[in-house]
Amino acid sequence: MNATVRTVELHLTVPFAISRATLTTKKVVLVEAREGERVSRGEGVPDAFFGEDADAVARAVRDSVALIPDDPQDLATLKARLDERFPHGGAACCAIDVLAHDRAAQAAGVPLRAFLGLAPAEPPPTSFTIGLAEPEVMAERAAAAAAKGFSVLKVKLGAGDEVAILRAIRERYNGAIRVDPNAAWTADEAPRRIDRLVPFGIEFVEQPIAPDDLEGLLRVRERSPLPIVVDEAAVRARDVPRLAGACDGINV
Known part of the structure; x- marks a missing residue:
């Protein structure tokens, strides 16, 4: 070879x-x-x-x-x-x-x-990610993604005013939204921040806190009104069992 x-x-x-x-x-x-x-x-x-x-x-x-x-x-x-x-x-x-x-x-x-045993069909739907920017810019990008046929958005958070960001996006886009702070929040502040997201119809929150803070993740999930999904915390298949009970899903 x-x-x-x-x-x-x-x-x-x-x-x-x-x-x-x-x-x-x-x-x-x-x-x-x-x-x-x-x-x-x-x-x-x-x-x-x-x-x-x-x-x-x-x-x-x-x-x-x-x-x-x-x-x-x-x-x-x-x-x-x-x-x-x-x-x-x-x-x-x-x-x-x-x-x-x-x-x-x-x-x-x-x-x-x-x-791999997959059906010979069209590719499955995927989300489009909106990176951090000024709220109006993020809203414009959300509308552009929707115009291209994307029905699910992942919106990056963790800097700036998440309420202002989501309010601006919701003025231009009515589809599904997931949010991802990329571990920017602490376990103590995450529940409060997540509470502020509820009015915007968010599907789930991805990796709200540091990936190595399992105890904190457990506390966040217990207090969160929205499902919690992990990403950086799950690197290999063997990471999944230890995350049981601390999250509602894993982004692969």
Whole structure:
């Protein structure tokens, strides 16, 4: 298997701001493996929140291609090797895993969706994320997303006045809204802030507090009038059992 790894930098159409950072570009690590006429591909997106950078991820991907078994269908062995090599998951692990599944599907002669047992239908609906900005700007972006056919929005919070943000958006958009402070709130303040969101018909609140504060998350969920979903707190499948009782769902 001859593999090549490269990093590309994507330039965002508009700055993407969340509570802890503002991005104008995003680096993506791509891996491509050639075996005769077959070309398999994978990608991973480094996340600084988890201490990743593109150079380190690219090196890890190059070093880990050898973990892929000769038999394309032997994904169980690959999973065991990846769990050992990347106990906390991450972008490099993702890139190798995606490549291996693409390779296995091609070897089986079926599209990846069929290999995974998914129905050959239209892609499932997805939400559109509205990054932090002035309330009027966020409302304009929400209306533009709705005009493109998005029926669910994820609205970033954690900076600025969340009531002003949601009021402005609701003046332009009547569909489903989920909110995500990206762990910007404390366990003590989160219930009060969540109470203020109720009049705006919010579906759920994603990762309101720090991902390592399980006790705080339990308290927040007990007091929250809205469902609590975690994201940064659930990195690997083994994280799920410890989160039972502390949340209503997990964003994968």
